[in-house]
Amino acid sequence: xFILPLSGKISKKNPPFITIGIILINTFIxxxxxxxxxxxxxxxxxxxxxxxxxxxxxxKYLEYVGSPKGTDNESDSLKxxxxxxxxxxxxxxxxxxxxxxxxxxxNDEIITPDDAAxxxxxxxxxxxxxxxxxxxxxxxxxxxxxxxxxxxxxxxxLHGSFMHLLGNMVFLWLVGCVLELGCGRMMYLIMYLLTGLxxxxxxxxxxxxxxxxxxxxxxxxxxxIGAYTVLYGKRKIKVFYSLGFYFxxxxxxxxxxxxxxxxxxxxxxxxxxxxxxxxxxxxxxxxSGGLLGYLNLRFLNLVDQQIxxxxxxxxxxxxxxxxxxxxxxxxxxxxxxxxxxxxxxEPDNRRAMLLLFNVDKLxxxxxxxxxxxxxxxxxxxxxxxxxxxxxxxxxxxxxxHNPPKLTSDLSCTIASIFIEQGYLQESEQLMALxxxxxxEYRMIPGGLLKLGRxxxxxxxxxxxxxxxxxxxxxxRESSExxxxxxxxKRLKAQLVPTQK
Numbered sequence: 136x137f138i139l140p141l142s143g144k145i146s147k148k149n150p151p152f153i154t155i156g157i158i159l160i161n162t163f164i165x166x167x168x169x170x171x172x173x174x175x176x177x178x179x180x181x182x183x184x185x186x187x188x189x190x191x192x193x194x195k196y197l198e199y200v201g202s203p204k205g206t207d208n209e210s211d212s213l214k215x216x217x218x219x220x221x222x223x224x225x226x227x228x229x230x231x232x233x234x235x236x237x238x239x240x241x242n243d244e245i246i247t248p249d250d251a252a253x254x255x256x257x258x259x260x261x262x263x264x265x266x267x268x269x270x271x272x273x274x275x276x277x278x279x280x281x282x283x284x285x286x287x288x289x290x291x292x293l294h295g296s297f298m299h300l301l302g303n304m305v306f307l308w309l310v311g312c313v314l315e316l317g318c319g320r321m322m323y324l325i326m327y328l329l330t331g332l333x334x335x336x337x338x339x340x341x342x343x344x345x346x347x348x349x350x351x352x353x354x355x356x357x358x359x360i361g362a363y364t365v366l367y368g369k370r371k372i373k374v375f376y377s378l379g380f381y382f383x384x385x386x387x388x389x390x391x392x393x394x395x396x397x398x399x400x401x402x403x404x405x406x407x408x409x410x411x412x413x414x415x416x417x418x419x420x421x422x423s424g425g426l427l428g429y430l431n432l433r434f435l436n437l438v439d440q441q442i443x444x445x446x447x448x449x450x451x452x453x454x455x456x457x458x459x460x461x462x463x464x465x466x467x468x469x470x471x472x473x474x475x476x477x478x479x480x481e482p483d484n485r486r487a488m489l490l491l492f493n494v495d496k497l498x499x500x501x502x503x504x505x506x507x508x509x510x511x512x513x514x515x516x517x518x519x520x521x522x523x524x525x526x527x528x529x530x531x532x533x534x535x536h537n538p539p540k541l542t543s544d545l546s547c548t549i550a551s552i553f554i555e556q557g558y559l560q561e562s563e564q565l566m567a568l569x570x571x572x573x574x575e576y577r578m579i580p581g582g583l584l585k586l587g588r589x590x591x592x593x594x595x596x597x598x599x600x601x602x603x604x605x606x607x608x609x610x611r612e613s614s615e616x617x618x619x620x621x622x623x624k625r626l627k628a629q630l631v632p633t634q635k
Contacts, residue, residue: 154311179266276348330358337419361424
């Protein structure tokens with residue numbers, strides 16, 4: 136069974152730095168420090184079998200597992216044979232899983248200093264262990280029998296394969312991002328490291344004599360899952376679940392996931408076939424994470440309960456689809472509230488503005504159309520990439536509602552943009568509207584001066600003269616008036632001869 140939560144708010148302004156950092160560290164260690172592990176392990180095992188060390192130790196192992204009463208069994212018969220390489224390899228796999236034998240062998244209790252072959256065996260064993268020590272996951276993995284307690288920390292950053300790394304990092308991203316943003320970076324990091332150590336602690340208690348190293352971030356990630364379920368308790372969260380042949384989404388209380396995950400790990404531990412997955416470490420992480428989550432709620436309350444609230448913007452695609460369907464059936468009265476709902480969620484959504492403009496222009500004499508047009512034109516005027524669309528929308532608006540009903544500020548802004556684009560006639564119309572409706576408006580002198588200069592560049596001297604004359608006559612106190620006067624004097628010299 137496969138269950139994972141699908142929640143959390145991530146943005147460019149608030150990225151999950153700690154989660155990204157942990158993922159990068161794990162990935163770097165795997166691809167850089169562990170990159171040669173397979174080759175180094177193969178070299179060590181080749182030495183083990185080629186040097187004769189395998190034959191010595193496996194023979195001793197066969198004696199060790201033989202019947203104390205001397206009864207015949209498979210092992211007794213094998214120890215009498217001159218074992219070939221295939222038989223040695225087969226018995227080596229059994230010996231490797233026998234923790235009690237490994238500890239006695241390491242403590243010189245199988246081949247004792249009194250044995251004649253002790254010195255030779257010890258040299259071979261020392262060289263073999265030196266080769267194994269070069270294998271990163273063996274050196275820094277957590278093997279309880281080794282008593283290397285620092286490895287309880289380092290094992291969290293090691294992985295046995297790319298798929299092992301990928302699976303863990305996917306889960307870390309899904310759960311870690313939510314907790315980092317919900318609990319704060321420091322609390323999140325503390326939970327990750329502590330639950331990783333606790334997962335190693337339970338693994339130690341259960342497999343105290345194990346010489347096989349435990350590696351991987353899954354114990355710490357299980358701890359995050361445990362904390363996740365307790366911290367958000369009864370809040371219903373969206374989860375994806377799969378039963379192998381079937382998958383779906385559901386919304387369930389977060390606390391429900393903890394017993395499900397623990398039960399799944401126990402089931403796999405007790406009833407699944409042989410696996411190298413450290414289910415005990417997962418359980419240790421889940422339980423310790425749940426405890427840390429409870430302590431956080433009880434004493435620190437470092438948790439954002441709103442982290443799972445649905446982002447209203449997630450509703451926009453469905454609302455758009457509904458609005459387009461209503462427009463398609465010409466049900467504009469029903470379509471308009473849906474489009475307005477989109478704009479309440481995202482006021483600058485241009486696609487919704489354009490759709491509302493096209494809906495409202497069907498009733499141009501209504502109260503909505505001028506307001507909708509004003510908002511759309513304001514939005515377009517702020518975007519240099521939308522200048523062509525601004526012109527087309529303005530012309531469409533004027534065609535339906537003439538004269539256009541716009542604020543003085545917006546009229547001057549659009550007029551300035553149209554001057555830059557070369558639409559001087561439309562710019563003049565807009566400036567004329569402002570002159571009639573609000574003649575004292577502060578942007579008029581600047582707009583007229585810009586328009587007059589544009590007419591001069593086009594060689595349209597009479598129109599330029601008219602713009603400059605208005606500035607001098609009506610706005611003589613403005614800074615633009617002095618410039619206009621200078622241009623008027625030059626224009627008069629050019630225009631007077633042509634008037635005779």
